[in-house]
Amino acid sequence: MVPTRLREALWRFFLIWAGVGLLAVTFRLTPSWAHSLPLPRILGSFVSLCLRYGDFVSMILAASHVYFSAVDRLGLKRARITAGVILVSSAALETFGTLTGIPFGSYHYTDAFGPRMAGVLPLAIPLAWFAVVAGANLSLSQYWLNSSRAPVAIATGAVALLFDFLMEPFAYAIRGYWIWAGQVVPPQNYFSWFIFSALLAWITPVYAKPAIQADPRPAITLGIMTGLFIAARIAHGI
Numbered sequence: 165m166v167p168t169r170l171r172e173a174l175w176r177f178f179l180i181w182a183g184v185g186l187l188a189v190t191f192r193l194t195p196s197w198a199h200s201l202p203l204p205r206i207l208g209s210f211v212s213l214c215l216r217y218g219d220f221v222s223m224i225l226a227a228s229h230v231y232f233s234a235v236d237r238l239g240l241k242r243a244r245i246t247a248g249v250i251l252v253s254s255a256a257l258e259t260f261g262t263l264t265g266i267p268f269g270s271y272h273y274t275d276a277f278g279p280r281m282a283g284v285l286p287l288a289i290p291l292a293w294f295a296v297v298a299g300a301n302l303s304l305s306q307y308w309l310n311s312s313r314a315p316v317a318i319a320t321g322a323v324a325l326l327f328d329f330l331m332e333p334f335a336y337a338i339r340g341y342w343i344w345a346g347q348v349v350p351p352q353n354y355f356s357w358f359i360f361s362a363l364l365a366w367i368t369p370v371y372a373k374p375a376i377q378a379d380p381r382p383a384i385t386l387g388i389m390t391g392l393f394i395a396a397r398i399a400h401g402i
Contacts, residue, residue: 171232175381178225182388185218189338189396219339220278220288222392226385227291230299233379234370237302242369247294249368254293257360259285262342267360269350277341286341295389296324297361299382301370306378313371321362327390328357333402334393 166174187193198212214221234243261268262284277286300323304316332349335341344350365371396402 166232171229174225175229178222178229178385179388181218181222181225182392185222186392186395188215188218189334189392190399192399217278220286222389223278223288223291223295226299226389227295229385230295230302230382233302233382234298236379237306237372237375238369246298246368246370250294250297250364251290253364254360255281255285255290258289258293261356265345267356268353270345271336271342273342274340276339277335293361293364295385296327297364298370299386300324300327300361301365302372302379303383303386305371306374307383309374314366316371317362317365320365321358321360323386324361325354325358327386328354330390330393330397334396337402338396338400 193215195212195216198215199208201208201211203211231243231247234246237243238246257267259281260266262272265271273280273284273286273289277288280286297320300320301316304319304323305311308316308319332353336344336349
């Protein structure tokens with residue numbers, strides 16, 4: 165397991181990285197803008213690279229911190245099972261979805277969200293599913309007094325639906341991570357996020373009784389991500 169000091173350093177880096185990302189989306193800073201700056205070529209290329217892959221790095225950090233919290237709350241074995249099932253299932257579902265249009269609707273991914281597996285699915289997508297499903301479930305089961313597995317799983321699906329609703333305009337209209345047929349998000353996309361997120365929360369061992377000492381990081385992580393989407397949408401008038 166990752167040493168505590170390293171985890172703390174990664175958490176601080178995530179907060180700083182997210183703050184820089186917020187400035188980047190608010191002021192519409194792009195890789196081409198970085199190349200236009202009067203900077204040494206190497207530094208300009210570095211800034212451009214950070215802007216291009218900043219969201220991918222953010223997703224890696226977000227999923228990592230949710231996983232660390234899951235290990236603390238669930239134990240290593242249950243956390244690994246939860247992560248494995250969510251990552252593999254969501255990757256399979258999203259790959260099937262982009263190839264067939266079922267169940268989300270007709271869409272295809274671009275290279276804007278980092279590297280893609282087999283040229284189809286961005287690596288960040290299953291990480292996003294894990295961060296949202298596990299992060300929401302850990303947060304809900306911690307702070308929802310007298311909750312139980314089934315209601316928390318349903319509520320996890322609702323949180324995932326809201327997350328996707330806030331994310332979609334940011335992801336396809338602003339960042340161009342994927343392209344919807346007809347440039348319209350079909351309603352079944354949101355319904356599918358709700359159903360499959362609730363299902364993943366139900367079938368995995370992610371549910372747990374509240375910890376004596378609450379870990380707010382899963383909730384903070386989701387809050388940072390949704391805050392970024394909202395800020396970007398306001399900045400772009402979407």
